[in-house]
Amino acid sequence: EVQLVESGGGLVQPGGSLRLSCATSGFTFSDYDMHWVRQAAGKGLEWVSRIDTAGDTYYSGSVKGRFTISRENAKNSLYLQMNSLGAEDTAIYYCARESTVRDMDVWGQGTTVTVSS
Amino acid sequence: SYELSQPPSVSVSPGQTARIPCSGDKLGYEYAFWYQQKAGQSPVLVIYEDNRRPSGIPERFSGSSSGNTAILTISGTQPMDEADYYCQAWDGTSQVVFGGGTKLTVL
Numbered sequence: 751e752v753q754l755v756e757s758g759g760g761l762v763q764p765g766g767s768l769r770l771s772c773a774t775s776g777f778t779f780s781d782y783d784m785h786w787v788r789q790a791a792g793k794g795l796e797w798v799s800r801i802d803t804a805g806d807t808y809y810s811g812s813v814k815g816r817f818t819i820s821r822e823n824a825k826n827s828l829y830l831q832m833n834s835l836g837a838e839d840t841a842i843y844y845c846a847r848e849s850t851v852r853d854m855d856v857w858g859q860g861t862t863v864t865v866s867s
Numbered sequence: 868s869y870e871l872s873q874p875p876s877v878s879v880s881p882g883q884t885a886r887i888p889c890s891g892d893k894l895g896y897e898y899a900f901w902y903q904q905k906a907g908q909s910p911v912l913v914i915y916e917d918n919r920r921p922s923g924i925p926e927r928f929s930g931s932s933s934g935n936t937a938i939l940t941i942s943g944t945q946p947m948d949e950a951d952y953y954c955q956a957w958d959g960t961s962q963v964v965f966g967g968g969t970k971l972t973v974l
Contacts, residue, residue, distance in 0.1 A: 785963065787910075795902070795910065795953050797963040808961045811868065844909060852957065853900040853915040860909060 752776035752856050754845050759861030766835050770861055772828040772845030780823040783848040786830050788841035789860075796841070799830065800848070812838075835865045869893060869958040871966035878972045885941040887969045889954030892935055899937030900955040901930060903948075904968075910953065914939060941971075949973045 846854035879885040901914035914930035954966040
C-alpha cells in the first residue's frame with residue numbers, strides 16, 4: 751500500500767524554524783517528484799513547493815527564500831525546512847506524490863504547524 | 868501570478884447533476900485536475916488530465932474542458948458527495964496553482 755506520513759508539526763514562535771518530514775512507503779520514492787501543499791484553517795489548498803527526481807526545487811512566491819524542500823532517497827523521505835515563520839504560515843501541511851501525468855495522486859494525512867507567541 | 872477561479876459554493880438536490888466550473892487563462896493548453904476534500908480529510912484526486920477518472924472513483928464523476936474553462940460534473944449527486952472541490956493546473960512552467968475551492972452542498 752502506498753503511504754505518505756507527515757511529522758514534525760507543532761507550535762513555534764514567530765521568527766522560529768521547524769522541519770517537517772514525510773515518510774513514504776509502498777512505491778519507489780526516487781522515481782517520483784514530490785510536493786508540499788498547505789491549508790490554513792477554513793481556507794483553500796495552497797501549493798508550497800516541489801522537488802523533482804533530479805533534486806531541482808521550486809517554490810511559491812510566499813515561501814521562497816524562507817523554506818527549503820529536500821529529499822533523502824535512501825530513507826524514502828521528503829523534508830521541508832521552514833525558517834522565519836510568521837502567523838501566515840499557520841496551516842496543515844500535506845506532502846503529496848506527483849504522478850506520471852502530473853497530478854497529485856497520493857496525499858498524506860497532514861501535520862499541523864501553528865505559529866504563535 | 869496565475870490564478871484559477873471557482874465559485875465559492877454550489878448547491879444541488881440529491882440525484883441531480885452538479886457542475887463546478889474552473890476558469891483560468893492557461894486552461895486552453897494546460898490540463899485541469901480535480902480534488903475532492905471531505906471535512907477533516909486529506910484531498911483525493913477525482914479527475915486528471917481534464918476528463919480522466921482514476922480507478923476507484925465512481926462513474927458519476929466526469930470532467931470536461933473548453934476554452935479557458937474546465938468543468939467538474941457529478942451526475943446523480945449523492946449526499947456522500949458533499950465536500951470541497953478544488954481544481955488544479957500548472958502555470959506553464961513548474962509552478963502549481965489551485966483554485967480557491969467550491970463547497971458542494973447536497974440538500
